[in-house]
Amino acid sequence: MSRSESSRAQPSQLVGQDAVAVELSAVIVSASPDGPMVLVRQPDAQSPAALPFGPLEPFHRTIEEGLRAWVEELTGYDLGYVEQLYTFGDANRHASARARAGRVLSIGYLALIHEARPRRSQNSNWHSWYRFFPWEDWRNAEPAIMPSIRESIDGWIAEAPRDERKSREERMRLTFGLPDERWNEELVLERYELLYEIGLVPEAHRDGASCWAPREAAIMAADSLHADHRRILATGISRLRGKIKYRPVVFELMPPRFTFLQLQRTVEALAGVELHKPNFRRLVEHQGLVEETGAVTSKTGGRPARLLRFRREILVERPASGIGLPPLRQRSTSRR
Amino acid sequence: MSRSESSRAQPSQLVGQDAVAVELSAVIVSASPDGPMVLVRQPDAQSPAALPFGPLEPFHRTIEEGLRAWVEELTGYDLGYVEQLYTFGDANRHASARARAGRVLSIGYLALIHEARPRRSQNSNWHSWYRFFPWEDWRNAEPAIMPSIRESIDGWIAEAPRDERKSREERMRLTFGLPDERWNEELVLERYELLYEIGLVPEAHRDGASCWAPREAAIMAADSLHADHRRILATGISRLRGKIKYRPVVFELMPPRFTFLQLQRTVEALAGVELHKPNFRRLVEHQGLVEETGAVTSKTGGRPARLLRFRREILVERPASGIGLPPLRQRSTSRR
DNA sequence: TCATATATACTCAATGTTAGTCTAACTGGA
DNA sequence: TCCAGTTAGACTAACATTGAGTATATATGA
Incomplete structure (x- = not known):
């Protein structure tokens, strides 16, 4: 900290610093009957498993676009819902940073998709995220x-x-x-x-x-993952578990038509806790998150279930509505 | 997108990319009787006003440490509560990125401090954030x-x-x-x-x-600010307004001892809306967020008010407790 | 036909929230 | 000294939401 203040504070001074490598990593989540899945790549037997990732390139117009491009190239998925998670930069948590004594910034993103579509790359596989946690x-x-x-x-x-x-x-x-x-x-x-x-x-x-x-x-x-990818995955799970409570993001993971119980099981799978069925139904109905398609399905075992669809209108009506898991509600601690 | 997939996906490939400049910017917030204040610098008459910022340097061990170092050097403040906001990277939103045709990543941070301490730099001034919004x-x-x-x-x-x-x-x-x-x-x-x-x-x-x-x-x-700093400030205000509802962060802005009304005025100033006094008191008491110091103050005008202090224990008891502004509660939209 | 599984509806007490009113304790000026 | 003004702080009734449980409906398969 020796140079004078004013000479350092100008934007033009930003140019001369050591090269920083910026890595974009994606936590791509989908929901399967077996639980919440995350897309993991293993390019070859020698490399450790990793989230889909790649460097930010000069031709990427925005960071998010860069991420989408990498995911498309590496896995064939055209992402829909995407949000930035966090930017990590601890020098010692990244192997290539240690190796070259430079800095690697790791910008993590969360993406939600319906699993249905086929994947292009042989190297990408869906794993239950509970395999890593x-x-x-x-x-x-x-x-x-x-x-x-x-x-x-x-x-x-x-x-x-x-x-x-x-x-x-x-x-x-x-x-x-x-x-x-x-x-x-x-x-x-x-x-x-x-x-x-x-x-x-x-x-x-x-x-x-x-x-x-x-x-x-x-x-x-x-199992562990490349670099700090398990940390990024943990960040993604935390964010998603928090967000389903106040934004209707679960529906990004649901097929176009689903039953109440399917929806409940998906939320439970993400949150890792069980929910009270009647209350869950009441909450979802009451919030106006879903509407009936008119169709029913008998594939569920017992009495046929109504097939629902997500009311997209809710996004413009009340974007803040979510699923509201009971277990996290605050306990009042009266201290008069 | 011409090189083969496997050759690009390795971490070692991260090295060769064009230099990326990383700028750390701080939204430093304090609460004064006049409202929520943000620290803004204007190094000289020619430069536009800006948040305290500086480049990430190789010797910064973590990004957050880099930010703290810059803020300390530029403004003299030793930050307490700090959290990362977002990483912006739109090429066209940053003057120096346009000028040198390179990329500038802008990592925004939010910091909360008690305003009390004197500031070191002549160039830094507190402004109501409503001046910019x-x-x-x-x-x-x-x-x-x-x-x-x-x-x-x-x-x-x-x-x-x-x-x-x-x-x-x-x-x-x-x-x-x-x-x-x-x-x-x-x-x-x-x-x-x-x-x-x-x-x-x-x-x-x-x-x-x-x-x-x-x-x-x-x-x-x-008034506008340097580069995308007004966007970063908007992000900080959004985050803070959201966070006071579920984390006891307001207390980072309060003096050691305060009255109920002072606390309420601070929350109102941050949120930009007015609150119902009795309900606010009940909520804060009920949550166990504060305890009495035993002292009272007559400086408030009417009946003397009890002086309270923040119960730090709440952070380990229930870190999720916050102030819970009524206006954002969800309206039920029954659609049977 | 009956056991079983799932779907869906209903109930009720406990708790929390909204929006008020009412009383208490100080200050300063007539 | 007393009253108007001001802020502090207690209380309440109506209403909404939540947590937990029970009851009924409609399938399947032995």
């Missing part, structure tokens, strides 16, 4: 991996220096909700970051972060 | 500038090609809430973008965008 699926019961996570975190808390112990306990309680707190499904990124810091995910060791846990402890069923 | 302050009445905005937009709608007319009308209704819809205070960015597209803000002409309105129509009391 097995501790995030609480639909049926506590995930099988939770006890071992809890045990590791308990160890990390126990070995804390005295002054840090309480804050570690609180961080565990906040993110993983244990033992007395409820599960907050939106804190996907916060949970991942905690596991990363402790060293329970393999990429923490790969990145050379100073970890509490030994590399051997970091097995975990969770 | 006079149409956003609906606390007392409809802003004085609204009629002329409405008139211009009406003209833009009237001159639309037939097939586009309806969508223009809906866009106006959504963003500016007229004539029948209610005002949605969160759509700051959407409103600004509409005004930009129509050509009612001077920077649209400066950027050479193809505008409906002639340059002369774009006077508007609103």
